[in-house]
Amino acid sequence: MVATPLQPSKHPLAEYIQRLESGKSLLKNTPENVMEVVGILKSYGVVLDAYSNNLNYIAEHQFLVLFPFFKYFNGEVTFPKLLRHWWHDRINFEYAEYCMRAMLWHGGGKLDEYVDSPEFLEATQKAINAKLKGNFVIGTLNTIFPNFLSEQVKMLAYYSALGQFWRVMSDIFISLSDRYDQGEIGSIEDVVKHILDGLVADASKPITYAVKIKGKTYDLLPKSAGLTFLMDTAVPYVEAVFFRGTPFLGTVSFNAQAYQISFDQSQFAYGALYADPLPVGSAGIPPTLLMQDMRHYLPEYLHQIYREGLRGEDDLLVKICMSFQKSMYCVTTAALKGLAPYPLTTENPQEKQANRQYFEQWMNRFTYSRILDVNA
Numbered sequence: 001m002v003a004t005p006l007q008p009s010k011h012p013l014a015e016y017i018q019r020l021e022s023g024k025s026l027l028k029n030t031p032e033n034v035m036e037v038v039g040i041l042k043s044y045g046v047v048l049d050a051y052s053n054n055l056n057y058i059a060e061h062q063f064l065v066l067f068p069f070f071k072y073f074n075g076e077v078t079f080p081k082l083l084r085h086w087w088h089d090r091i092n093f094e095y096a097e098y099c100m101r102a103m104l105w106h107g108g109g110k111l112d113e114y115v116d117s118p119e120f121l122e123a124t125q126k127a128i129n130a131k132l133k134g135n136f137v138i139g140t141l142n143t144i145f146p147n148f149l150s151e152q153v154k155m156l157a158y159y160s161a162l163g164q165f166w167r168v169m170s171d172i173f174i175s176l177s178d179r180y181d182q183g184e185i186g187s188i189e190d191v192v193k194h195i196l197d198g199l200v201a202d203a204s205k206p207i208t209y210a211v212k213i214k215g216k217t218y219d220l221l222p223k224s225a226g227l228t229f230l231m232d233t234a235v236p237y238v239e240a241v242f243f244r245g246t247p248f249l250g251t252v253s254f255n256a257q258a259y260q261i262s263f264d265q266s267q268f269a270y271g272a273l274y275a276d277p278l279p280v281g282s283a284g285i286p287p288t289l290l291m292q293d294m295r296h297y298l299p300e301y302l303h304q305i306y307r308e309g310l311r312g313e314d315d316l317l318v319k320i321c322m323s324f325q326k327s328m329y330c331v332t333t334a335a336l337k338g339l340a341p342y343p344l345t346t347e348n349p350q351e352k353q354a355n356r357q358y359f360e361q362w363m364n365r366f367t368y369s370r371i372l373d374v375n376a
Contacts (some may be wrong), residue, residue, distance in 0.1 A: 006352045013363040016371065020359050021352075023344055025333045026366075027326055028375050029188040032305075037191055037330055038180040039302030040323040043294040045173030048166045050293075051096040055163030059156050063211045064131045064149060066138070092289035096162070099241050104158045106244050106265065108236035111161055111207065114225050115154045124153045127211060127218040157221055160209040165233035168205065172198035177299070188330060196334040203230035203338075230338075238335050242328060243365060245270035248285045272328045273369045281317035291317040294324070326374050336362055 009017045016026055027033055054074055061075060062068045070077050072085065072093045084090055114120055128149050132139045142149050176194050179185045185194065207229060209221035221227060247270050252260040262268060272287070280287045295316055298306075306312075306319045337344060341358055342351035 006349065006356060009356060009360060011360050011363050013366055013371070016366070017356070017359045017363055020333070020336060021344060021355065023189065025188045025192045026329045026371060027188050027333070033188055033326060034180075034186065034191065035301065035305070036323040037188065037327045038177055038185060039299045040294065040320065041173040041191075041327050042177035042299050043297040043302075043320075044324065044327070045170045045177065046297040047091065047290065047293045048170035048173065050091045051093065052163045052166040052170055054091075054093045055096055055100065055159045055166070059160035059163060059209060060211060063156060063213070064128070064138075064152060066152075092293050095286055095289040095293070096166075097159075098246075098286040098289075099237075100155075100158050100162045102240045102244070102246055103162060103236055104155055105246070106236070106240040106268075108239050109232040110225075111157075111221075111227055111232045111236065114221070114227060115157055119225070120154075120157075120220065121150065123218060123220050123222075124150050127153065127213060127220065130213040130216065130218065133214075153220065157209050160221070161207050161227075161233050162237070164205075164207055165229065165237055168198070168202045168229060191330050192333045192337070195331055196338050199230060199234060199334060199338050203228065205229035207232055234335065235339070238332065241271055242273050242332055243271045244268040245272070245275070248279065250284050251279050269365075269368060272325060273332065273366070273371070275321070275325070275370070277318050277321035277325065280321045281315065287321065288317060291320045291324070294320055322374075325370060329371065329374055 008014060011017055019026065027037070054072060057074045058068070058071050062071045065071070072090070073081060128142065132142060132149075138149075172195060175198075176185065176191065179194065185191060205228060206223050207221060207227040208219070208223050208225075210217050210219045212218075227233075244265070245268060247254070247261050247268075254261060256263075275287065279285055281291060282288060298320075302323070306316055309315075309319060336359070341354045342348070344355065346352060346355070
């Protein structure tokens with residue numbers, strides 16, 4: 001009996017479903033796209049290294065410090081560094097916290113479930129009691145508002161989890177750039193494969209979090225919780241930051257009568273795959289901080305492309321955002337391929353149909369994204 005071939009999809013974005021099924025990327029393969037994506041991910045990798053180090057520092061060394069004035073200094077407070085901080089001649093760690101709060105708010109995965117579990121609450125209470133011992137002021141605050149400090153610990157767990165996630169991604173992006181420089185990366189498909197291989201290699205990497213208080217270690221996210229890199233940080237991160245995001249202040253009305261923000265959190269579409277590069281390159285929009293950070297670490301070949309553009313460096317942040325958005329479609333491609341129910345090379349009709357349904361469900365969420373714009 002001959003198997004019936006899979007019929008072409010009738011989805012509005014059928015072209016991109018076919019691209020995924022055939023092993024291609026959501027972003028077209030052109031030499032310009034390859035150069036932009038690799039170059040911007042090199043810069044992003046350097047910035048993520050700094051973000052990761054700071055998030056982990058805050059989680060481990062600023063535990064329940066309610067007024068952490070020097071949390072962005074990683075324990076190295078000097079007057080010259082303080083001056084650079086005030087002058088904003090520094091990495092904008094605020095963006096890292098923005099992403100962390102988006103993950104905390106949107107939730108998802110076993111990490112979200114675990115921080116609401118009795119086990120986490122018990123471990124949290126032990127750490128809080130150890131931290132508050134002899135501190136009458138904070139102890140009184142905890143008595144009046146019994147859930148305040150436990151919520152702070154929950155947030156610190158997300159600081160640590162995101163820091164660990166970005167540690168892996170930084171290494172993936174830096175090694176991608178190294179391979180490109182060595183001539184090993186020549187297409188967008190090569191970029192996606194490199195990212196996918198990195199995700200798979202660290203898929204089961206444990207996500208753990210412990211703090212040391214007065215010489216004693218308190219495991220808040222123990223290895224026994226079974227939290228892993230891919231399903232419990234990577235997937236919730238893609239959902240929270242790539243797809244949902246948060247509404248940017250000043251661009252939409254928060255007035256309930258204006259209906260510019262959906263009442264349904266699952267319908268949010270303010271993430272990196274939807275963002276308009278023009279407002280993102282403007283002051284007051286959180287991703288602008290990321291673009292400002294990346295501009296300092298652009299490879300010369302990418303920076304030269306920007307200089308030769310119509311407006312030179314006058315709209316540099318917008319250009320960086322456009323390249324960054326292209327790169328995020330490559331990362332998303334890697335994630336979608338890695339999470340497909342069956343291998344894309346399968347010849348089994350039922351498995352092919354299951355993959356088709358999987359991709360069509362995802363493409364429903366891409367309908368109002370900038371997928372057409374990045375490929376224009």
